[in-house]
Amino acid sequence: MIPVKPAAPPLTPAPRAAPLPAACGALSELVTTVLRGPVAEGCPGQVAAALGVASRADPLGDDLQLALHTCYELHYQGFAGVDPDWEWQVDLLRLRAALEHAFLDRVRDGVAGGTDLDAELEALLVEPVDGSGLSHQLRHEGTWEQVRELFAHRSIYQLKESDPQAWVIPRLTGRAKAALVAVEYDEFGAGRAERVHSRLFADLMAAAGLDARYGGYVEAVPGSTLAVVNLMSCLGLHRTHRAALVGHFAAGEIASSPGARRMLQVLDRLDAPQACRTFYSEHVEADAVHEQLMRREVIGGLLDEQPELRGEVVFGIQAANFVDGRFTAWIRDRWQAGASSLRWPLAPAGARDQHG
Secondary structure (H helix, E strand, O other), X not given: OXXXXXXXXXXXXXXXOEOOOOOOOHHHHXXXXXXXXXXXXXXXXXXXXXXXXXXXXXXXXXXXXXXHHHHHHOOOOOXXXXXXXXXXXXXXXXXXXXXXXXXXXXXXXXXXXXXXXXXXXXXXXXXOOOOOOHHHHHHHHOOHHHHHHHHHHHHHHHOOOOHHHHOOHHHXXXXXXXXXXXXXXXXXXXXXXXXXXXXXXXXXXXXXXXXXXXXXXHHHOOHHHXXXXXXXXXXXXXXXXXXXXXXXXXXXXXXXXXXXXXXXHHHHHOOOOHHHHHHHHHHHHHHHHHHHHHHHHHHHHHHXXXXXXXXXXXXXXXXXXHHHHXXXXXXXXXXXXXXXXXXXXXXXXXXXXXXX
């Protein structure tokens, strides 16, 4: 006889597709304008104009990163009022490819490269002695408003947690595939919808008095935040970057458990709502196991079969550190200057955000 699972708590309604974000420059304006039109007409003229703009744009700047994020979002939940067939429209894909090349070239210029995977993995296990991470800073002197700001930044990824990494599953085989699916199974709630990590983060957002809607803070975050998620999407969508995606995923899982433990200390000190603690408690437990699976089985299994991909695994780890370092530096510098790390300050908890 098949055992009957206990009834799960009622779920919140399925998220509706977010509206197109407001542009912040010429590239993002062009992309959002194109997406409001009919797919059948295409956009060859606009793409030609955009390619010239892209060649002069900052690859890590707000405008290019928002344009790239908007293109990628067509592969996730899409946008309200936007024809889903734009996802594979060839003119738009040509523009996206140009944005991706500019972005990845800049990231490669910012990392050391090489093939010393053992050194990269060992470095991830060493806690920063200067306590330069955001969770270190928040643990000692962070305010509840700074924590809420960090939640808003993190929502761009956490409300789609592990979706970009799922694209690599059909591109792996054997041990690597089996272990990565085991990690993803936990990320997606181990069969329980109410335990899906993105759902837990939505609960965290609501408990913190923030907009828990998918994509609710895309317009509010800078390019350094969008770059963190865009890198995952870029690596996940391209089979040629599968080993870099594995390295990137491993870097996140190895760093996650200690960071989550520190965030629990922050939330305890600030007497935060239980739903905020629940999200981080889940990551303390799950990601300690995931770290071993990623190192030994996913990376180990992949390189046993394809040792020539070692350098790409190294690149994925270094690329994750590069974009995460820029993200951290932006927030830390803004807080040290006494300013909001967002493009505009959050409304107080309980009040409606005028930009939301």
